[in-house]
Amino acid sequence: xxxxxxxxxxxxxxxxxxxxxxxxxxxxxxxxxxxxxxxxxxxxxxxxxxxxxxxxxxxxxxxxxxxxxxxxxxxxxxxxxxxxxxxxxxxxxxxxxxxxxxxxxxxxxxxxxxxxxxxxxxxxxxxxxxxxxxxxxxxxxxxxxxxxxxxxxxxxxxxxxxxxxxxxxxxxxxxxxxxxxxxxxxxxxxxxxxxxxxxxxxxxxxxxxxxxxxxxxxxxxxxxxxxxxxxxxxxxxxxxxxxxxxxxxxxxxxxxxxxxxxxxxxxxxxxxxxxxxxxxxxxxxxxxxxxxxxxxxxxxxxxxxxxxxxxxxxxxxxxxxxxxxxxxxxxxxxxxxxxxxxxxxxxxxxxxxxxxxxxxxxxxx
Amino acid sequence: xxxxxxxxxxxxxxxxxxxxxxxxxxxxxxxxxxxxxxxxxxxxxxxxxxxxxxxxxxxxxxxxxxxxxxxxxxxxxxxxxxxxxxxxxxxxxxxxxxxxxxxxxxxxxxxxxxxxxxxxxxxxxxxxxxxxxxxxxxxxxxxxxxxxxxxxxxxxxxxxxxxxxxxxxxxxxxxxxxxxxxxxxxxxxxxxxxxxxxxxxxxxxxxxxxxxxxxxxxxxxxxxxxxxxxxxxxxxxxxxxxxxxxxxxxxxxxxxxxxxxxxxxxxxxxxxxxxxxxxxxxxxxxxxxxxxxxxxxxxxxxxxxxxxxxxxxxxxxxxxxxxxxxxxxxxxxxxxxxxxxxxxxxxxxxxxxxxxxxxxxxxxxxxxxxxxxxxxxxxxxxxxxxxxxxxxxxxxxxxxxxxxxxxxxxxxxxxxxxxxxxxxxxxxxxxxxxxxxxxxxxxxxxxxxxxxxxxxx
Numbered sequence: 037x038x039x040x041x042x043x044x045x046x047x048x049x050x051x052x053x054x055x056x057x058x059x060x061x062x063x064x065x066x067x068x069x070x071x072x073x074x075x076x077x078x079x080x081x082x083x084x085x086x087x088x089x090x091x092x093x094x095x096x097x098x099x100x101x102x103x104x105x106x107x108x109x110x111x112x113x114x115x116x117x118x119x120x121x122x123x124x125x126x127x128x129x130x131x132x133x134x135x136x137x138x139x140x141x142x143x144x145x146x147x148x149x150x151x152x153x154x155x156x157x158x159x160x161x162x163x164x165x166x167x168x169x170x171x172x173x174x175x176x177x178x179x180x181x182x183x184x185x186x187x188x189x190x191x192x193x194x195x196x197x198x199x200x201x202x203x204x205x206x207x208x209x210x211x212x213x214x215x216x217x218x219x220x221x222x223x224x225x226x227x228x229x230x231x232x233x234x235x236x237x238x239x240x241x242x243x244x245x246x247x248x249x250x251x252x253x254x255x256x257x258x259x260x261x262x263x264x265x266x267x268x269x270x271x272x273x274x275x276x277x278x279x280x281x282x283x284x285x286x287x288x289x290x291x292x293x294x295x296x297x298x299x300x301x302x303x304x305x306x307x308x309x310x311x312x313x314x315x316x317x318x319x320x321x322x323x324x325x326x327x328x329x330x331x332x333x334x335x336x337x338x339x340x341x342x343x344x345x346x347x348x349x350x351x352x353x354x355x356x357x358x359x360x361x362x363x364x365x366x367x368x369x370x371x372x373x374x375x376x377x378x379x380x381x382x383x384x385x386x387x388x389x390x391x392x393x394x395x396x397x398x399x400x401x
Numbered sequence: 402x403x404x405x406x407x408x409x410x411x412x413x414x415x416x417x418x419x420x421x422x423x424x425x426x427x428x429x430x431x432x433x434x435x436x437x438x439x440x441x442x443x444x445x446x447x448x449x450x451x452x453x454x455x456x457x458x459x460x461x462x463x464x465x466x467x468x469x470x471x472x473x474x475x476x477x478x479x480x481x482x483x484x485x486x487x488x489x490x491x492x493x494x495x496x497x498x499x500x501x502x503x504x505x506x507x508x509x510x511x512x513x514x515x516x517x518x519x520x521x522x523x524x525x526x527x528x529x530x531x532x533x534x535x536x537x538x539x540x541x542x543x544x545x546x547x548x549x550x551x552x553x554x555x556x557x558x559x560x561x562x563x564x565x566x567x568x569x570x571x572x573x574x575x576x577x578x579x580x581x582x583x584x585x586x587x588x589x590x591x592x593x594x595x596x597x598x599x600x601x602x603x604x605x606x607x608x609x610x611x612x613x614x615x616x617x618x619x620x621x622x623x624x625x626x627x628x629x630x631x632x633x634x635x636x637x638x639x640x641x642x643x644x645x646x647x648x649x650x651x652x653x654x655x656x657x658x659x660x661x662x663x664x665x666x667x668x669x670x671x672x673x674x675x676x677x678x679x680x681x682x683x684x685x686x687x688x689x690x691x692x693x694x695x696x697x698x699x700x701x702x703x704x705x706x707x708x709x710x711x712x713x714x715x716x717x718x719x720x721x722x723x724x725x726x727x728x729x730x731x732x733x734x735x736x737x738x739x740x741x742x743x744x745x746x747x748x749x750x751x752x753x754x755x756x757x758x759x760x761x762x763x764x765x766x767x768x769x770x771x772x773x774x775x776x777x778x779x780x781x782x783x784x785x786x787x788x789x790x791x792x793x794x795x796x797x798x799x800x801x802x803x804x805x806x807x808x809x810x811x812x813x814x815x816x817x818x819x820x821x822x823x824x825x826x827x828x829x830x831x832x833x834x835x836x837x838x839x840x841x842x843x844x845x846x847x848x849x850x851x852x853x854x855x856x857x858x
Contacts, residue, residue, distance in 0.1 A: 139605065141601075170638075171638070172636055172637050172638040172640075173638030173639070174638075175635055175636060175638055176636040176637060176638065180632075180636040180637070181637075182633075182636075182637040182640060182641040183640070184637075184640055184641050185640075189601070189604050189605070189641065190633075190637070190641070191636075192628075192629070193628070194624055194628050194629075197597060197624060197625065197628065197629055199597075200593070200594050200596070200597020200598055200600075200601060200625065201597050201598075201600055201601035201604065201625075201629055202601060203594075203597070203598050203601060204597060204598035204599060204600060204601020204602040204603070204604070204605065205601045205602070205604065205605040206601075207598055207601065207602045207605075207607075208601070208602045208605030208606060208607050209605070211557070211583070211602070211607060212606070212607075230593065231593045231594050231597055234589075234591040234593055234594025234595075234597075235594050235597065235598065237589060237591065237594070238588065238589065238591065238594060238595065238598060241589070394639065395634050395635045395637075395638060395639035396634070396635055396673050396674055397634065397674065397676070397698045398634055398639070398642055398697040398698050399696065399697055399698060401676070401724070401725045401726030401770075401773050
C-alpha cells in the first residue's frame with residue numbers, strides 16, 4: 037500500500053499561541069517514502085457514546101481540580117501533575133481499546149489515565165493523599181500508581197522509561213499471542229529521550245503490537261516544543277524506523293477515537309507499531325509548583341475559550357438536542373463522585389508503620 | 402632462520418586450544434592471508450592465517466591435538482628470501498613446543514588456570530554419596546537456563562549476540578537450536594532499550610533473562626534495573642511484579658582496561674528490591690541461576706568471565722536448585738574467617754591452603770548472594786574464629802567489604818579479637834599495562850598478608 041504522500045493532518049508548525057483547533061488538511065509536506073498512511077477519520081458517535089465521553093472527561097476535569105485543591109490544602113504532597121486540558125486524549129483512546137486484553141502505560145501525569153481505565157476514583161485520590169487505602173497502599177504517590185487488574189501498568193516517574201516498558205508489554209502480548217495491544221503514552225518532552233528511539237527500532241524490527249502515543253501538550257515542563265525539538269512535527273519521529281505516524285487534534289475526542297481505531301486495526305493486523313501525535317494543551321502548570329513564566333496567561337485563556345475539549349463536546353450535545361439540565365445533572369453527579377473520593381482520601385488512615393517494610397521483595401529469603 | 406608459527410590466542414583470556422585442522426602441509430608455499438589452520442576453543446573457532454610469505458618447512462603439532470598452549474610453536478616456515486638449505490632444523494619432537502609454552506602468557510593467567518585442588522568442605526545441600534561430574538561454569542549457566550526454559554514457557558533469553566552468535570562468551574550456546582528464535586532473541590546494541598523491554602515484559606507476566614554482554618554496558622540500562630525493576634513491587638503496594646534476571650560477566654577480565662573492568666556487586670547490592678547473586682563455582686552457578694529464574698523478584702546475576710572456562714564438580718541430581726540468600730562455608734577453619742564471593746573465593750581458598758602450611762587454620766565463606774546478605778553465617782563464623790578478613794575483587798570504597806566490616810562493628814563487636822581487614826583491588830581505574838594491572842588487582846599474597854595481620858603473626 038501507500039506510495040502516496042503522507043498526509044500531515046495539522047498545521048506545519050506548532051502554533052506559538054494556543055493549541056490546535058484544526059481539521060485535517062493536506063499540506064505540501066514531503067512524502068515519507070513508502071510508509072503506510074493511516075486514515076484519521078472523525079468518529080461517528082451515538083448520543084449515548086457522546087454522553088459517556090462527556091462524563092468521562094468531566095470526571096477527569098473535576099477530579100484534577102479537586103486534587104489541585106487538596107494539594108493547596110497540604111493534603112497532597114510531593115509532585116502533583118494535573119491533566120486538565122488533555123482529557124480528550126485519554127478518553128478517546130481508552131474508549132477504543134479492549135479492557136482485559138490490551139495494556140496501558142504512561143508517565144507521571146497519570147491520574148486521568150487511571151480514571152479512564154475504570155479505576156475507582158476513591159483509591160486513586162487516597163493514593164494522592166498517601167493513605168493506606170490508596171491503590172499503592174500509600175507507598176507510590178501521584179506518579180507511581182498501577183493496577184494490573186485493569187491492565188494499567190503505571191504511572192512511571194522517569195521520563196521516557198514507560199516507552200521501553202510499554203514496548204516490553206507489547207513484546208509480551210506478541211509472545212503470549214493474546215491479541216493484546218499496548219498503548220504507551222508519553223509527552224513531547226519524553227519524545228526526546230534516547231530510549232524512545234531504541235524502543236521504536238525494536239518495536240518495528242519485531243513488529244510489536246504497540247501504539248506510541250505522544251501527548252504533545254506543547255511544553256516539556258517549561259520548554260516549548262520548538263525550543264527543544266529539531267523536528268517539531270512529532271508524528272514524524274518514527275519515520276526513520278519505518279513506523280507510520282499520524283497527527284491528531286487531541287482536543288477533539290471524536291478525532292482521537294477515529295484515529296485510534298485505524299491505528300488499532302493496523303497494529304492488531306500484525307503490521308507493527310504506529311506512532312500517534314495528539315496535539316493537546318495543559319492548562320495548569322507542569323506541576324503544582326510551576327511558576328508559569330514561560331507562557332502568557334492570554335495563551336492559556338485563548339485555548340480554554342476556543343478549544344476546550346469538554347466545552348466543545350457540550351456544544352455538540354446541546355446541538356443534538358440534549359437538554360442543558362441533563363448536562364447539569366451529569367455535572368452534579370460527577371462532582372458528587374469526586375467529593376466522595378476527596379472525603380474518602382481525607383478520612384482514610386495513613387499506612388501502618390509496619391507497612392514501611394512490606395513489599396520490598398515478593399518473597400522471603 | 403625458520404619463521405616460527407605460534408599458537409594464536411582468540412581472546413585475552415584464552416590459554417590453550419585445539420588445533421582442529423591444518424589446511425597446509427609441509428612443503429606448501431604460502432603467501433600472507435592464506436589460511437593455514439583452524440583453531441578451536443570451547444568458546445569459538447578461528448582460522449589462522451599466514452602473515453609472511455614462504456614455504457611451510459615443518460608442522461610440529463598434528464591436527465586434532467587438544468590443549469595446545471597459546472604461544473607454542475605449531476609449525477615453521479622458510480621465508481621467501483631464505484636459502485632452501487636453511488630448512489632442515491635440528492629435529493624437535495612435536496610435543497616439545499607445547500611443553501615449552503612461553504612463560505608470560507601462562508603466568509599472566511596462572512591465577513585463572515589453576516585447577517581448584519584446594520581442600521573444600523562439602524556443600525551441606527548435597528547428600529553424601531551423590532555422584533559428581535565436572536563441568537565448566539559456562540556450561541552450568543547454560544544448563545540452568547535450558548532446564549528452566551524446558552519447564553516454563555514464559556522464560557526467554559534476550560541480549561546482544563545470544564542467539565546466532567551463540568553468546569559473546571558462549572554462555573547461551575545451543576539455546577537457539579533448542580528453543581528457537583521466539584525465545585532466544587538477538588537484540589540490537591541498545592542496552593537501555595532492551596533492558597526496559599525486558600522489564601516491561603516481566604511486568605506483563607513473562608520471565609525474561611536479559612543478558613548484558615558485560616555488566617559494564619549495563620550502566621546504560623541501570624535506570625531500568627533500579628527504577629523500573631527494583632522499585633515496582635514496593636511502589637505498587639505489592640501488586641505489580643517484575644520477575645526478571647539481568648545476567649552477564651562482571652568484574653575485571655584480563656587486559657581489557659578500565660571501561661571493561663569493574664565490579665558492580667556493591668552498586669546493585671545497595672538497592673532494596675533487588676536480589677544480587679555472584680557465584681564462584683559451577684554448582685552454585687547452576688543452582689542459583691535456576692533459583693534466580695524462578696524468583697518472583699528482580700535478580701542481578703553477576704558472573705565472571707575468568708571463571709566461565711573453569712571446571713568444577715557438580716552433583717548429578719535432577720533439578721539442582723539452591724536457596725537464594727545463603728552463604729556457604731567452603732572451607733572450615735578455626736583461627737580466622739576469610740569472606741569472599743565470585744572470583745575472590747578461589748584466591749581465598751588458595752590463601753587458606755598456604756596459610757595452613759604456616760599453621761593458620763582459616764575458614765573461607767563464599768557469600769554467593771550479595772543481597773540479601775547472609776549475615777547469620779558471617780557472624781556465626783566470626784563468633785567462632787574472632788578474626789575476619791574480607792577479600793573482594795573490586796574497589797575498596799563503599800564495597801561489600803565495607804558492608805561486612807560495618808556488620809561486624811554493629812553486631813559482632815564483642816566477638817572481635819582484631820580489627821577486620823579488607824583486601825580489595827587498588828582504588829584506581831583498572832590500567833591496561835600487564836604489570837600495572839597485576840599491581841591493581843587483589844591476589845593471594847595480599848590476602849595472606851592481611852590474614853597474618855589480623856592473627857598478629
